[in-house]
Amino acid sequence: MMRGIRAIALAGLLAPGLAQAADTITFGIVSATSGPLAAAGKFQINGFNLAMEKLNRDGGIEVGGKKYSVALKIYDTHCSPAEGASAMERLASVDKVPVVLGELCSPVAAAEMPVAQDNSVPFIITVPTAESLTEQGNPWTFRVNADNNQLNKSLGQLVVNRAMAPLAFIAWNNDAGRGGVKSMQALLPADVKVAYTGYFNVGEVDFSAHVSNIRRSGAKAVMLFMDEEPGALAIRQIRDAGLDVQLIGTLAMGSGRFLTRLNAQYLSGMVQYNAFPPNAPLPRIKSFNDAYVAAFKDESHGFAAQSYDALMVAADAVHRAGVLGNGEAVRKALAATRYDGVIGEIRFDAKGQANPPSYVTQWCDDGTRKIVFPEALASACGGG
């Protein structure tokens, strides 16, 4: 019997990536399809799927004169560093993918990056925002999305310009929330007063204690670093408590879907940083949003746009590398990327960090949004 078990175990361990047919290039995706972050993971995977379909519709990727169709291999990392590292190893050594993309959680990305390096597989991060990831200078890691500092810069400017201080924060007590608060507070000029910082655990739903404290702190604006679901709860509780403060949010709170969770009265006047205002009067954004709506019956999301661009960048790099099975060639091609994506122009700096534009949008009374920053793109209601 033991022999049988051993045989099964070996078969499982040694089975090569059979899924990879001869004329297909399979990209590796690490994301969350279950657990508390699965909702965010879905946007990410939607973006990848949209890019894959687009690539295949256009005839696939040409490498060394031969056309290849594109496929994805998606592994769930559960926001666990150990599972992330294993998934990366499996994608690199068993599935032998040319590039791995995705991830949602910063610590998991930190565990995946060295594995990618060990295996000489380029890794493109599309959502985590911790600055520490690219600051390590791992040559095999690239990030298309803006990090905390880049995202917060424009918002910080706005806080100063509009004199929103004293400020209060409510944030997830995880890498996304704490990272956002840390970065924002570091970016703000010393004279901007932070009146209150409140953290809550993922899964917590009652913000009444924070709301009371904010009221007493005399803050004029509240900055929310969290995802859609708690964000909607927090805003409702702030408004229901009759707290008349300027609301400031993350990109998760600048979508039409977010509106369906609340209503225009709750959101009116709220500003949020945004990597991708889906209704911006820019052709690249408009066409992506249309395609996304057609495919998923839902307004597009920044995570999707970032992931879409990342796969496009990867495909472009593989194409320019011109050979398959050479990680170093792809890495070099990636480092030299110049790509006009839907989120903006993507080129990586020496540490692999791209510098996509970031926006600030604001909710109007009628439930539409407008762009308020950068001022050059400032739009009317309905254009954010």
Add this chain to the structure above:
Amino acid sequence: MAFLEQALNGLMMGSIYALFAVGMVLVFGVMRVLNFAHGVIFMAGGYMCHAVMTHVVAFYPLALLLSAAGGAVIGAVLERLVFRRLRESLPMQIVASLGLILMVQNGVLLLFGPEAVQISVPAMRTVVPLGPLGVTLQQVLIVVVVGVAMAGLHLFLTRSRLGTAMRAASQDLQAARVVGINPDRVFALTFALASGLAALGGALLGPLFLVFPAMGDLPLLKGLTAIVLGGMGSVGGAVLGGLAIGVLEAESTLLAPTDYRDLVVFAVLILVLLVRPYGLFGRRLRGEP
């Protein structure tokens, strides 16, 4: 003033913790079973309420009752199939609970997907002004329903034949047997009652907040803390423990950084146990040193 305001804030989650803790302590008191899977029944209550509201009839009070009843049925089934046989072994109760948590949470993920669902009861969104505070009707409803449930439970335990039998069984199982109480039925009833209360809690929180697979995890941790604070033997202790934790959580935001809120709660738990190893209202159980 700030303390008073935070105490009010803590009251609502505190009453949910109390509802949760009372169920756990009932089961523990009668069966000596620590059911860590109590949280998934809480979560199931939220989903049942949502299912009733969307597929059966959008009448919230009825949905509340049906969810509680559904929770009771689940509890009775769990008792019969799993926990009745594990009464002697505390570690195995924990193992089975973990297994149930894995099964149910992932089952719900498969069925309903990862996104939280929302129970929409517009009437409950009405804001009731309370001095400078705005409180929604749902918040008031939670405190009131929990209060009524506690009062009802108290009446049931003290006035009714079955409730008295439950207390009797928890005090002396052998004596309960000789007066004709069937322990197995009492166990099933206890589990059903406790689970019904948990499901009611989930259904109550649903409209105000969200319904998602892990929604029972935090109440579970706080509920466990509450029953330990209360001494693991008394229903009243569990209620006070639950309310105390809710208030303590809210008050702690005045004194300590908010990311240390849970730490404050658990540190208080450990400190209390250092001074009173059997909890605030606990007594040594029979036959213990």
Add this chain to the structure above:
Amino acid sequence: MLSIRGLRAGYGGRMIVDGVDLDVAAGEVVTVIGQNGAGKSTLLKGIANLLRNREGAVTLDGENVFALSAQDLLGRGLAFIPQGRSVFPGLTVAENLRMGGFLLRDPVLLRQRIEAQLEAFPALAKLLGQLAANLSGGQQRQLELARTMVMQPKVIMLDEPSIGLAPQVVEQVFATLRTLAAGGRAVLMVEQNVRRALQASDRGIVLELGRARLQDKAAALLGDERVARLYMGKR
């Protein structure tokens, strides 16, 4: 009334009671005596179906009731009062009495029965609101008896009713048992307090290592030198 044949009972795989025959008639008090570990308590628990491991025959009023559950046995009129304090300490006297009639679903009947018991045990009437834990040992024993009598059983089995009681109280308890027997009930008890118990009994049974060694009239056993030897170790 109660008739036991070839009863074997024990815990785990071990039969502590190893084939006992005995009969108790209505109006009779029968006492089982024997050393510690002889299987006296196990015998009663075996009859009351409170042990998993048992075989043999138990008939009540000529009907085979061996397989009935403890609850059903009580319903048929076989009551058991276990050793030590078996009142519910955290329940009041009134609640304890109500629990005695747990199987009676008719509240009016229950009230009548409890009132009847309060007449029989007037001391309890003043203590109705007290927690049973706060009663003295003798009062607790009275409460146990009253609680048992709410069901008006035909057979009452008691495991060491005299334990932990002052001598006068023991006399009272045994007197109560005699009264109950005089009312047509059968009483089967296990006792260490040999002399007093036998004085209050009609017949006695000496149990040794799970078997009945001697069965005789109580008076005869009292004078039996073998009993004295059993207790005092005289050869």
Add this chain to the structure above:
Amino acid sequence: MLFEVAGISKRFGGTVAVDGASFAVREAGIVGLIGPNGAGKTTLFDIICGRQRADAGEVRFEGRRVDGLMPHRLARLGFARSFQECRVLAEETCLDNLLFAAQEKRLWRELLGIVVPPRRAREKARALLAMAGLSRFENVLAGDLSFGQRRLVEIVSALVTEPRVLLLDEPASGVNPTLLGTLHDVLAETVPQMGVLLLLIEHNMEFVMSLAGRVVVMHQGAVLADGTPELVQADARVIDAYLG
């Protein structure tokens, strides 16, 4: 004075379990402690063993006060006991039960490996098992034995520690006559030989009277009579107390 119980009292709630019990033992030997149910024997025993604290009074061993000491401290002073409900290590073999009893229990010595030489312990354990007629069960799990055999294992495990004071709580109860004979012989042979004080609580009078050189009779929490078995057996108060 080797061992002394002086004015021990203990009450539980309203009931007095032990009420000023006193007796003293000058030298090693077998002392029976008897009395009807509820006389307070087991409570007194628990107090001597460190399982409960007395409300009043003292227990002294070689002049040193030992009541209120933790059980493991008593054990290190040379006290060994059996339990009424018979406690052995059910998941270990009989031999291992004895070897565990014989081993050093001080934490630091255990961790540093300073222990009784295994061979000597093993020889002693085997000899005791042989004396108790348990040789063929040496490698059988104690949990798989009959109650009487387990009782023998428990008592020889206590003996293997070479105690100064051996406290046995109803060792004869539930033991069948054959094994009871063995138990009797083991105690009768080893106790005088080892120079141990055996304090024996027992209901089986035949067993006590044939073993003990002296019997202390308790009744209602106090010592009622104290003397040789013959003396006690003839005492009318004792017979009264027993037969009620």
Add this chain to the structure above:
Amino acid sequence: MLLGLGVAAALLPVLVPDQPYAVQVLTLSLCSVVPAVGLNLLFGYTGLVSLGHMGFAGVGAYAAALLMKQAGWGFLPALVAGAGMAGIVGLLVGIPCLRLRSHFFIIVTLAVGLILGTLFNNLDWLTGGAEGLPGVPRPRPLLIGELRIVLGTAVGFYWMAVAVTVAAFVVQWAVVRSPFGKSLAAIRQDEAMAAARGVNVFAHKLAVFALSAAIAGAGGALRACFLRVAAPSSFDLGESINLVAVVILGGAGFQAGPAVGSLVFVALPEVLRVASQARLMVFGALLVVMALYSPRGLLGAAVALRRRMRRADAV
């Protein structure tokens, strides 16, 4: 037979070269075998349930990671220091907690795990906060005279992990067979009796609690170095509970229990990588069945099965 299986598993990378994924999965399992050995000593041998044990692993992980990153220590000294640190924390936690009765103790261990997790997450200046401490270096090559053993590569690290795991098993083996272990077993089977035989129950429990925390700490250090990041999510409540599942699934109180449990709970699902919800549901069901029918885990079931087969043979 089990030994054979273990050796086969350990040698796999040698027998089947160039299987980096297999090496990865096996190393990952070893990273949970080591803390599981710690918990097995506590739970399997002494009968004390700890629901926050990965907290101690986290202490070891952060201590080692900081020493390697900030102070430039080598892996082995950092591992030992991490284990020591975890042991000290275990000792400090044990002094108040081990006085509590079983249920209270279990819930307090849960609270301790949560408190440690909160500290890992919140002490940004020390632990890097929720983002964790990235960039934990891999071990430097080991120089023994002329011999240079590379430990930084995947296979090299695997051997390193095997060595640490073997050391943990040796400690477990030595403890279980020692007089100390016998006293622990006695405490598990009957605390009152152990005390009556002279065991200072509290001191023994405290010693094994600290030892178990230290072993867990070593496992944590190994894990942080393997993943090259020390993150709060590696040492949170969920991980602590998984650890309990590993120990119980394999067989609490069996020497090989942690290894079997880890292979089944960590390696197998990683290799299968099928729909995660379905797989977790199956594991959940497995745990329930185990609790009901085989409290001593897979090894316990195997032993029972073998005994039954022997009995059948005898008949």
